[in-house]
Amino acid sequence: MSTKDVLTKADLAELRRSALGTANPLGVAADIAEAVQQGRLEDPDDAGDALTLAAEIAEIRARPDAALRYADSALSAYPSGDDPRAGFARALRARALLQAGGRDDEAMAELAALRPLLLVQPDAPAYVSAALDAAGRSAIAERWLSEAVDTLLGERATAAGASAQAITAVEPAVEVGPPESPGVLFFLLQQRHRVRRNLNLPHDRHDDLADRVEAQLVRRAGERGGGEPDLIFWPRAEFDRLLAAHAELTEVYGPDWDAHRARLEKELVRLADAGQVGLAVLRATVDGLDGFAGRKDGDPSDREVRAGYARELAARPAARIGWPPERNDACWCGSGLKYKKDCLPRSRG
Numbered sequence: 554m555s556t557k558d559v560l561t562k563a564d565l566a567e568l569r570r571s572a573l574g575t576a577n578p579l580g581v582a583a584d585i586a587e588a589v590q591q592g593r594l595e596d597p598d599d600a601g602d603a604l605t606l607a608a609e610i611a612e613i614r615a616r617p618d619a620a621l622r623y624a625d626s627a628l629s630a631y632p633s634g635d636d637p638r639a640g641f642a643r644a645l646r647a648r649a650l651l652q653a654g655g656r657d658d659e660a661m662a663e664l665a666a667l668r669p670l671l672l673v674q675p676d677a678p679a680y681v682s683a684a685l686d687a688a689g690r691s692a693i694a695e696r697w698l699s700e701a702v703d704t705l706l707g708e709r710a711t712a713a714g715a716s717a718q719a720i721t722a723v724e725p726a727v728e729v730g731p732p733e734s735p736g737v738l739f740f741l742l743q744q745r746h747r748v749r750r751n752l753n754l755p756h757d758r759h760d761d762l763a764d765r766v767e768a769q770l771v772r773r774a775g776e777r778g779g780g781e782p783d784l785i786f787w788p789r790a791e792f793d794r795l796l797a798a799h800a801e802l803t804e805v806y807g808p809d810w811d812a813h814r815a816r817l818e819k820e821l822v823r824l825a826d827a828g829q830v831g832l833a834v835l836r837a838t839v840d841g842l843d844g845f846a847g848r849k850d851g852d853p854s855d856r857e858v859r860a861g862y863a864r865e866l867a868a869r870p871a872a873r874i875g876w877p878p879e880r881n882d883a884c885w886c887g888s889g890l891k892y893k894k895d896c897l898p899r900s901r902g
Contacts, residue, residue, distance in 0.1 A: 560588050561595045563882030565603055566875050570887070572610050579614055582607040586623055589630070600630035605642040612649050620649035640670050641870075644680040651688045660688065671701040675737045678744035679868055691748055698745035702759055705738050739766055743868050750848075767864050768857070785863050786817055786834035786874065788887055794839045801854050814886050815899035821876050822900040833873040834885065835866040 565585075572581040585607045589600045604627035611620035624646035631639045643663055650660035664684055670677035678698060685694035742763035749760060785806075787795055792810045796803055807813040821832055842853050842862050851858035866872040874885050877892065884895040 559593050559595050560585070560599075560603070561879060561882060562599060562875075563878040565599060565606060566878070567883050569606055569871075570874065572606075573613060578610050579616060579619065582610040582619065582623065585610075586626065589626075601627045601636070601638055601642065603627075604630055605638075605645065608642060608645045608649070612645050612652065615652060617649040617652035621646060621653070624649060637674060640667055640674060640677055641680050643667055644684045648684050648687050651684075657688070661690075668697055668701075671697065671737075671741065672704060673737060675740045676870060678737070678740045679870065682744045682748055686748070686751075691752055695745065695748045695752060695754070698741055698748060699759065702738070702741050702745060705741065739864075740868055742766055743864070767861055784817060784820065784832075784834045785837045785859065785866070786886070787813060787837055791838050795842075798839055798843075799853050805856075805859070811899075814896050818896045818899045825877075832876045834876060835863055836872050836874055837862070837866060841866075 568581060568585065572578050575581055585603050588594060589603050594600060594603060604623050608620045608623035608627060611617075611623055624642050627642040628634060628639055628646070631642070633639075634643075644667060647660040647663040647667075650656040650663065664681060667677065667681050671681060678701075682691075682694040682698060685691060685697075742759065746760050746763040749757075787806060787810075789810050792806070792813055795806065807816055817834055821834070824832055842859065845862040845865060846853045846855075846858050849858055849861060851861075853859065876885050877897075878885055880893040880897065881891055884890050884892040884897075886896055888895050
């Protein structure tokens, strides 16, 4: 990577997927930071995101000093601390402070400053609750997420002319947006549901609402009919495992990996032609699907179970593989070939 003269968005996306699997992840992080410092980004506006990636690698590898240095540089690279992209860098900074030891108060102040984002940014429930989980403060995460859910539901009740007390008595029908881009309430409910499950808390009315909202999105996804459910992508090794374990899913995902990728590429092109932006596939694993099916007392062959698993993946930024890459950049499928030589032509077949 250090031999590349210029880093593109596609390069950064590939590094996000592959850096931790390299022989020297911390070296990759240092190379990314050096590329930013030397002005070797194709788009200078990517500086904050690139440095955030470096901070994430360092934090995962338990190098809090490096993570703090990269996170501080990332925050300086964004136009302002209020930039929507800066929230994840601030959460990483808090995690690094907690790792460093003796700076818990500073870390919690950083996370407390991010609480308002829970109401407006779909990614915020995931990265704020993950930071609190890592700090052993899942109970605080549950409280913050619960209060954010109550606030949003209360605002909707008020806008609909209902009394403030009505929201506590009967859960209303909730609109969370289309399957491709559900709103922040969906992600709040899902993260709250996850945290409460990990805390072994009893199922409550908001957990019921989370299940209903997920079912609502699954039904809408099903109404699109045909094709890949919610753009689930199985990397090659996982695809082979999937069909070995669940041969009945051949009709859903294709008889082989080439057919699987072709179906996804064609669907992505169709969605792009329809005007959708910010498209991505969701990287799945057989263990993840089976685990989700087990938690729902369902079967992986059931369409609603698979679509529900896709909703869970959508709440994890690391599972998203952005599309499309540049023609001459590495293909999104991870084959190692250029996009123009691999999946791009599949949409024309």
